[in-house]
Amino acid sequence: MLIETDSPYLAPVPHRGKRNEPAFVKNTAAKLGELRNLSAEEIGEQTSRNFYEFFKLSEIAESKVPAR
Secondary structure: OOOOOOOOOOOOOOOOOOOOHHHHHHEEEEEEEEHOOOHHHHHHHHHHHHHHHHOOOHHHHHHHHHOO
């Protein structure tokens, strides 16, 4: 799973009605964490790891994402 902010007109709650911005990805992570009983930080770490693995950047992930 990855989290992204490509939809300019579908900002997450509590920012509905505003233009979507990359900074709002934290709201999406928090909601996913709520649904999965994980913290936003855990969701952020996992989706960051997924990003680096998907783009085959695993060696960079070691310095950017905390170990499991």
